[in-house]
Amino acid sequence: MKIGYLIADFPVLSETFVVNDIKGLEALGHEVVAISLGKADPATEGNPNYQIAGRTIRVKGLAGNPLVRKATKLRSRFALTRRRGSSFREKYNHKPAGMPDDLWQDRLTWDAALDQIDRERFDWIYVQFAMRQLLLGFWASRLLDLPLGVTLQAHDIFTNPMAKWFDWTLGQCRAVVTVSHYNREAILKLGPKLDPERVKVLANGIDIDRFKPGPHPPHRPFRFAGTGRLVEIKGFHVLIDAVGLLAQKRRDFKVSLIGDGPLREAFEKRIAELGIADLIELLGKRDASFLQAFLPEQDCFVLPCVIAKDGNRDGMPLALREGMACGLPAISTKLLGLHETVSPGTGTLVNPDDPADLARALEAMIELSPDAYRTMAEAARTKAETEFSLLHEVSTIARWMADERSEEVPGRVTPGH
Helix, strand or coil, X not given: CEEEEEECCCCXXXXXXXXXXXXXXXXXXXXXXXXXXXXXCHHHCCCHHHCCCCCXXXXXXXXXXXXXXXXXXXXXXXXXXXXXXXXXXXXXXXCCCCCCHHHHHHHHHCHHXXXXXXXXXXXXXXXXXXXXXXXXXXXXXHHHCCCEEEEECCHHHHCCHHHHHHHHHCCCXXXXXXXXXXXXXXXXXXXXXXXXXXXXXXXXXXXXCCCCCCXXXXXCCEEEEEECCCCHHHCHHHHHHHHHHHCCCCCCEEEEEEECCCCHHHHHHHHHHHCCCCCEEEEECXXXXXXXXXXXXXXXXXXXXXXXXXXXXXXXXXXXXXXXHCCCCEEEECCCCHHHCCCCCCEEEECCCCHHHHHHHHHHHHCCCHHHHHHHHHHHHHHHHHHCEHHHHHHHHHHHHHHHCCCCCCCCCCCCC
16 A cells, blocks of 8 residues: 555654654555655654655645745645546535534645645555644545544643544544543544544554563662653653652662653752752653663663643653563553553552652562562563554554555545534
8 A cells, every 4th residue: 555644743753653653564565655744853864763765745835935835725726626627626615514614714724735645646644643734634535535544642632622623533534543542532522423433542563673671680779761751741740759759768779761851951950959860860862772772771661641730641652662662660650541551560550640659669669579570570571562562553554444445435424424
């Protein structure tokens, strides 16, 4: 199949799962073209971890001189009408009954992008995140008769102003995929007219051949690690306070946090206030190659996720699964669908926003006997191998695509029809 893979920006250093998906589909023999609304993250330039075999198309008509942009759109609309004839013109000019006015007007944004997509003759359009890129996917599916699929993660469910259109945008999809059952229930509440059979759960896959363990007894000092952006939802502020509490009893451990973000300065200040600069290091942004070498040398992965004040939250953090694939027992929180990742025997779940509970879990991990630690580390790796592999994820998506190709494009799957 020839697949158009729609994303906002590509590639992005923190979105390795997008590159993984594309590379995985390519490895299965599919031609994948990345369709990006924006630019590449400069931090990925020249990094082979973020290079794909196929091409990357940058969407036209979204920026630049307004007059040039308008002329480009008109030329593209004319080209689409000439190629596709009355069918395209009819769908483009006649608003479906019940469609919200603002969603209907949105089609005017995408003429140049639709022309780019139409010229590629894709078999499928697949969208990562149900944000602005899903609107392009929606109109490409509806106007160009292309089957559509989408994966939703977290913020595109819980803090998404475009969720008001889910009955339409997700209703256009042959497969709506999300990373946890918790997310699935939220999607069905936001889109009550969706067919539940089309809303599927499938975790983002990781390359378990690259993220692999280096078995060892627990170190002394014990080594904790966490990776992710330094933002509220990751809960690293809770971890810092937990370390401050535990440091009052013992200091035979180290914590390494990998990532950067807007809270770095606040974290540095809090670490200094608590007198724990010798126990926590902020390593900044690092790429996948660094993580693949660094994580197997640690003892436990910590990601104490919380729900942010604005309602944003994590879905099923890829970083947590990468740590477990490296044979690290995990500590996370009793929140969202995280119990679907950190199951009994693979780690510990604590109360969110509770530094004292987290401090107790950190100490309990340090106190594990070598045999108990080894058993938990092996269970974490086994879970990654059986449930989180990239091959399983992309093979499942490809199978869904193949199964659906023979069906009529579900343009009829809209409210009121």
